[in-house]
Amino acid sequence: MDSRTKGKTVMEVGGDGVAVITLINPPVNSLSFDVLYNLKSNYEEALSRNDVKAIVITGAKGKFSGGFDISGFSEIQKGTMKEPKVGFISIDIITDLLEAARKPSVAAIDGLALGGGLELSMACHARISTPGAQLGLPELQLGVIPGFGGTQRLPRLVGLTKALEMILTSKPVRAEEGHSLGLIDAVVPSAELLTTARRWALDIVERRKPWITSLLKTDKLPPLGEAREILKFARGQTRKQAPNMKHPLMCLDALEMGIVSGPRVGLEKEAEVGSQVISLDTTKGLIHVFFSQRGTVKVPGVTDRGLMPRKIKKVAIIGGGLMGSGIATALILSNYPVILKEVNEKFLEAGIGRVKANLQSRVRKGSMSKEKFEKTMSLLKGSLDYESFRDVDMVIEAVIENISLKQQIFADLEKYCPQHCILASNTSTIDLNKIGERTKSQDRIVGAHFFSPAHVMPLLEIVRTNHTSAQVIVDLLDVGKKIKKTPVVVGNCTGFAVNRMFFPYTQAAMFLVERGADPYLIDSAVSKFGMPMGPFRLCDLVGFGVAIATATQFIENFPERTYKSMIIPLMQEDKRAGEATRKGFYLYDDKRKAKPDPELKKYIEKARSISGANVDPKLVKLSEKEIIEMTFFPVVNEACRVFAEGIAVKAADLDIAAIMGMGFPPYRGGIMFWADSIGSKYIYSRLDEWSKTYGDFFKPCAFLAERGSKGAPLSAPVEQARSRL
């Protein structure tokens, strides 16, 4: 491949008169402009050659196409690439050249046909696929819309309701379902794919198979009135589920236009809207997240050293409580044999019971068969001692947060486990160097910080000390991938990245409430901003025991910037400790529905009298924007400290940690991306002002002060970071 080009196509004309065009752009044959312009040239040639009767499009190396090259969107956003004329690709090339050609085209789909890949195939006159192929239009997930005719052709091939489901959920269907929906014409084994597609194309020429132009089909479309009702319902649902995003509604506009005014007008609307969405802030955020999520596994000095992950054949977990049972579930679900160690029979049985319950819930929901359940459970063995640890490749300790207990366990592990065995701890706050103090195994000690519930939450913080070997990190990154987590490698400190960022968020909320702000209005503003719930609802969910234990660690380690509120301890004293006790900041009914509690005022007033805080009329009447700034700018401040200290290697890793560990809205691009969209100068000036009025909790750190003074982006690489890694 020419080093300046990004991808290409090749065309081979067979003796049978079929031109086979192969999309080549590893790793997923994405449709870059180079690929698309090459495809256009191939078509022009094939259509002008007398020896070509029909065309087959396929993808190299078992993948049809993962869609439009997403980096093209970033380039258009940055202005480093010029946007082609609106509709040039979808109308001029895909519709007028390919679909309207006098020679038929057949798509031969192996592996995946996503986004623009599926759209290209839908413009062909038939689609043949292999059994495992995935077919979908996931564009909305990226903040864009299907822009190569997908909003017009998919409803015409599979019906309006199914098309809306596929587009709005971004979920792909498998080939078999695609076949029954009418999206795929035949499913054949991989080895027969090309021969079947060639034959099918010639059969169309010879009129033995129908010549179907997807764009002109109408048989699957409902009558206009019904279609309008379906679309109205879809709009309502979309407004509810994605209130802060415009592009899903814009996508529905294009879809509706095609149904009401015909597919050509629909294509034009799609092209117009497709171009507009690229510059939306939410789209910039989502595209940043796509690449950042894939970037977390690229760790300078670790993953660029040619190290191969070692095979982890067996894992042991110590502690079958909330976290240990969740981690065990995640591991056995990915076929790792697991030993679960507990202190006695009763606790062991309870731990195994929790794993069982996690899997049974899948069986109940129909996402796991009974057979698979039995098979998965058979990978889990219980133990009360270390004898069975002699051949394990990795241990994950998940006992209660107690330093001396963890130290004793690690000393025992060194005695019983083989020398190559990775010794990981799931501690949320404790310094790993302290945990390993009584061993000589510092190079294989690492943090494997899962989030609760561990079998559901997608983030895994891999915590390395100055001694952890690169090989151990590479091994854990591989395990993370296999158990379908997004790993973020961070340095060793109290709270690591996520909990350090989380803490000022809840602290700021307590600060505001002690000065007269309404906790329910804070929760409402934060939910509207896009967090799954507000800080007070979250404290109730986590439980006050955990909240106090975490706060204690932060007060000990970062006393200068901890706001010591008594609201939670006072409620805890009265045995109202959050959702589990049915009372916390909210009251909970039998269905765990939260409702505000007028009695909360009493605790707030008492806490206020202890801290000596006064009601501040300005803070009583905060706007939603001000609430967001006063709760999230302290988070940005802490994220800056984490970045400056080298706890996170890249700002984008903090974006992913915030999204996956805190529930920060992905369409805002993550904490650092969002901060940069507001500007370091403004954030610095607000924090500086608040720190002068309200104290050191808001004091901007040196990194933020430095970048803020120049208005420099917070996410730009740290040159002189004091590496803690």
Ligand SMILES: CCCCCCCCC[C@H](O)CC(=O)SCCNC(=O)CCNC(=O)[C@H](O)C(C)(C)COP(=O)(O)OP(=O)(O)OC[C@H]1O[C@@H](n2cnc3c(N)ncnc32)[C@H](O)[C@@H]1OP(=O)(O)O
């Ligand atoms: C207005 C003018 C502009 C022109 C008009 C545009 C009109 C838009 C047309 C179209 O409708 C829009 C689209 O098609 S948007 C793209 C839709 N496709 C997707 O959303 C798929 C995204 N990819 C995935 O979901 C997954 O990557 C996968 C394909 C399922 C593969 O998953 P797997 O786990 O195996 O591998 P990953 O680690 O995810 O990816 C491997 C590497 O491949 C890169 N990559 C994947 N897909 C794309 C892509 N579409 N474009 C560019 N790069 C892609 C990914 O980044 C990884 O790269 P690394 O460098 O990290 O290895």
Ligand SMILES: NC(=O)c1ccc[n+]([C@@H]2O[C@H](COP(=O)([O-])OP(=O)(O)OC[C@H]3O[C@@H](n4cnc5c(N)ncnc54)[C@H](O)[C@@H]3O)[C@@H](O)[C@H]2O)c1
């Ligand atoms: N709860 C969370 O949300 C969360 C999130 C991330 C990390 N963590 C961390 O995970 C760890 C475990 O937390 P948890 O919430 O699962 O606690 P938990 O109390 O639910 O479970 C701990 C389990 O460890 C067992 N145990 C104690 N000593 C043991 C020993 N010597 N051998 C075997 N088992 C032993 C206990 O019997 C108990 O079942 C802690 O370090 C915590 O900080 C917790």
